[in-house]
Amino acid sequence: EDQVTQSPEALRLQEGESSSLNCSYTVSGLRGLFWYRQDPGKGPEFLFTLYSAGEEKEKERLKATLTKKESFLHITAPKPEDSATYLCAVQAENAGNMLTFGGGTRLMVKP
Amino acid sequence: DVKVTQSSRYLVKRTGEKVFLECVQDMDHENMFWYRQDPGLGLRLIYFSYDVKMKEKGDIPEGYSVSREKKERFSLILESASTNQTSMYLCASSRGQGLTDTQYFGPGTRLTVL
Numbered sequence: 001e002d003q004v005t006q007s008p009e010a011l012r013l014q015e016g017e018s019s020s021l022n023c024s025y026t027v028s029g030l031r032g033l034f035w036y037r038q039d040p041g042k043g044p045e046f047l048f049t050l051y052s053a054g055e056e057k058e059k060e061r062l063k064a065t066l067t068k069k070e071s072f073l074h075i076t077a078p079k080p081e082d083s084a085t086y087l088c089a090v091q092a093e094n095a096g097n098m099l100t101f102g103g104g105t106r107l108m109v110k111p
Numbered sequence: 112d113v114k115v116t117q118s119s120r121y122l123v124k125r126t127g128e129k130v131f132l133e134c135v136q137d138m139d140h141e142n143m144f145w146y147r148q149d150p151g152l153g154l155r156l157i158y159f160s161y162d163v164k165m166k167e168k169g170d171i172p173e174g175y176s177v178s179r180e181k182k183e184r185f186s187l188i189l190e191s192a193s194t195n196q197t198s199m200y201l202c203a204s205s206r207g208q209g210l211t212d213t214q215y216f217g218p219g220t221r222l223t224v225l
Binding site: 031032034036041042043044045046049051087089091097098099101102103104 | 115142151153154156159161169199201203205207210211212213214215216217218219221
């Protein structure tokens with residue numbers, strides 16, 4: 001069974017304090033790993049797709065990396081507006097178009 | 112930009128009512144999905160559709176049905192709403208072509224069943 005575990009569940013940072021969010025996964029074969037940002041009361045907003053180990057993608061203060069067992073979302077010098085829940089999901093080779101989601105990490109950045 | 116819209120942001124219904132949640136996407140996507148999201152349980156797939164009039168059950172289809180009469184529109188139906196269906200409902204769509212398929216989400220409908 002495909003599994004996705006995100007850690008920590010919640011993370012408090014001071015503005016400017018860089019850190020990383022972890023997404024560990026177990027799948028029979030990975031087609032893609034996805035990161036989303038979700039603000040309270042809203043739908044998830046797509047951030048990145050990673051396809052294979054060693055791949056990295058960046059967007060503003062966010063950088064996502066991928067290994068064969070986990071992905072990290074690095075946040076450099078975060079600002080209060082980066083506060084949100086970050087969701088990780090995987091698409092497995094044997095799951096068609098369906099995704100398996102992790103529980104999310106709730107990030108709070110204090111000014 | 113992909114745009115997925117949902118008919119209501121907030122909805123309050125009574126137990127036993129029939130409830131329709133509508134979702135529309137404007138990017139000619141093949142696949143559409145309905146999820147519910149609850150604290151501590153994450154996102155759970157209710158149903159998805161890979162073509163007009165085609166549907167497949169997700170992880171928690173009980174108490175729900177769906178309809179896809181046109182490619183851009185996917186409806187979730189609660190035949191007889193119950194209090195345990197109070198939740199955030201999220202619609203998503205994806206191209207459905209190629210091996211890796213990014214899903215794009217709508218803004219969500221917060222449903223309360225009294």
